[in-house]
Amino acid sequence: MKKRIALLMALTMAFSVTACSGGAQTETKTETETGKAEAEKAGTEKAETENGEAGSEEKIELTMWARASSAENNQTITMDEFNASQDKIHVTVECYGDNYEEVLKLASQSKELPDIFEISGLGNPTSYMEAGLAAPLNDYITDDMREEFNPSAFTKYNIDGQIYAIPHQTRYIRAYYNRDLFEKAGLDPDAFPETLEGMYDAAKAITEAGNGEFYGFGLPIKSGSTWERNVDDIAILSGLTGPFGFDYTQGKFDFAKQKPIIEYFAKLYEEGLMMPGAESLDIEVIRANFIAGKIGIYFDGSWMVNGYNNEIEGGDVTNWDVAPVPIFEGTERAKDYLMLESGHCIAATSEHPAEAFEAINYLYHNIYSAPARKDASMVAPSLSLIDSVNAEINSTEAVKALKGSVGLTTGTENLSSFVVTPHSVLTLEGDDRNTVYPLLVINSGEVNMDEELSKLSERYNSALEKAVAEGLLKQEDLKPEGFDYYTR
């Protein structure tokens, strides 16, 4: 008898161990305040509509999934405004944070995608479009819209002439500088240098005035995106290469063209004009030191104007400003680097694609202005892909009074995106650019830069050939006819 009990217990134990793994499926998601209740209501309403019991006045319920981590974000605020602005459509926004891609993958496998899904933070957004999970938007994009939007809007997610999404996040690079440190070094804070030579002199003057207290330039070598932010941006503005050393005039990678820029940063490093420890600093540390008045100049994304004004502690105290990124003396300024991200797809399975597009269209027109209408202190200079929206937001007194808004909005008409950025789809064999460049800047005296750059181009180009052979890239996209960095 005892043995039987023991047996039974052993069995129960074994079961409980295995059972844990099945039951522990966790799903972290946050919804807008009323989200859950709305969703339930939607379920019943939908059922009613299907039974034909409800009248035609019933609202059309749409679900939208977003990558955001907090329930209160620009997208939910804008969609709340959209829901209140009309009584035909109601959109419920569900935010999934870091788990977003997992949730989306699961939903796409089981064909349970929401009407609208955001493509922010996805490893390979186009794979969803190619898999037929998203509906083409061409039928809904009117000629008026095409005139209203920056042309880049319709090229980012264009596959064989079909547009699957319109990006709504725009990013570009600016030089951030500390006006007080400029003054301490005897420089004019209203005249940020337009040339790299001028920036070198400024960095030197600031470092000398700092005498170990503060430094001329900040370069976060530990952050992978550093090279895109610093080297690539100058290369693009100088008409040398595109992002990641890709040269669209040759249709291949040519890192050697970026050599003068690498040498420039190596010189700043070697002469001690950079904040020490650059080799082990990441961008967050650089930002913290910039706000603490330890760094004179550094390059960062356009979004940090909003970050310093509204989010980062002390950002409102430090006397910082923004200016366009300088280029070498005597070079002609090419088009600026516009990075486009995110955007929204309409699921191919959605029963109300036209209504979903109406919601997306509202989102694109209001995603920057709706949050400001809700909370005036959250106003931020913005770059919408719609010029009239920019003009409207940037002309308000609140935006004009914001720190950095002049430098940020100067020259935005010069911004343009690249249709294809080949580096993102390559399977590289060997060290990538972000691994090699730090070595070239830190140990510039000990390495053969020409050799390293040519080996780097070789690695990228052989991966490029494979990607073309596998059909991931098209040869004609790599070398667009009549491509020019100044008019692209």
Place this chain on the structure above:
Amino acid sequence: MNKAVKGRRNKRALHLQMFLMLLPMLILFFLFCAYPLFYSIYLSFTKYNGFTDPVFNGVDNYLRLFRDESWWNAVKNTFQLTLMAYVIQIPLSLLLAVLVNSKIKGQNFFRTIIFLPNVTSTAIIGIIFFFMFSSYNGIVNGILMQLGLIGRPIEWLGHTFSAKVVIILLNTWSQIGYLMIMFLAAIQKIPKELYESATLDGASKWQQFRSVTLPLLGEMFQVISMMCILNGFQLFDSVKVLTGGGPGNQTSVMALYIYNYFFNSTGAQQGYASAVSVCATFITAAVGAVYFLITSKKFGQKGE
């Protein structure tokens, strides 16, 4: 007859009982050890980015592995760091063990102090060392500058050689206590009579150490050395926190190299990373085997 049947039944029930007792552990073992192991061997023959389905590509990953200079550089670094750690840590920990074993005041205090770093997580030690050796506001640079020994902060982690020295320093600091405790246990197993008779014969402390302690450590010495070596081959967290393998993969080690390919946020190559990890397993196993072959002969003879 009846008794025999009953006995057999009892035996069978006993076997079943034992098997069921083992079952939870076996399930976990297969789930978290055996299955991932075989799955990564399978993945090593595929092209797989962790996102799309794995595509079989034969021995391509292994061919690429042999051409991959950065990988062999990481292997070289691993050997280098292991050797350096071994040469420093084994004599030092043995010396400490002998010292704390002798009749000194505050014996237990010293034992605890030396062992303490081993209780701290390597990642945390790594962060502390990172702050100590960071070129801006680092304690080490601060002291050196205060003493007037250097005029400008040294980039300890920016140069290959100094970065490796810091890694070894960290590793030694955190491991030495553990090795010392192992040696201490081994030393205390040696019969006291041997030392007494050696003293009677007029042997000095050094002679006693050479002729009594060292030879009698025997197999324990072999095991402790092996642990020190394997510890070197598993080097990961300290390098990850201190240098991240940089500058330019110059301080990368095997485990970090695999990690970087496996968990790369932009374009992971898990198929290739699996092939590299299979290769790393063979290298580590080979080093272990060679070590045992060489040492077991030596210790084996003495043991007989």
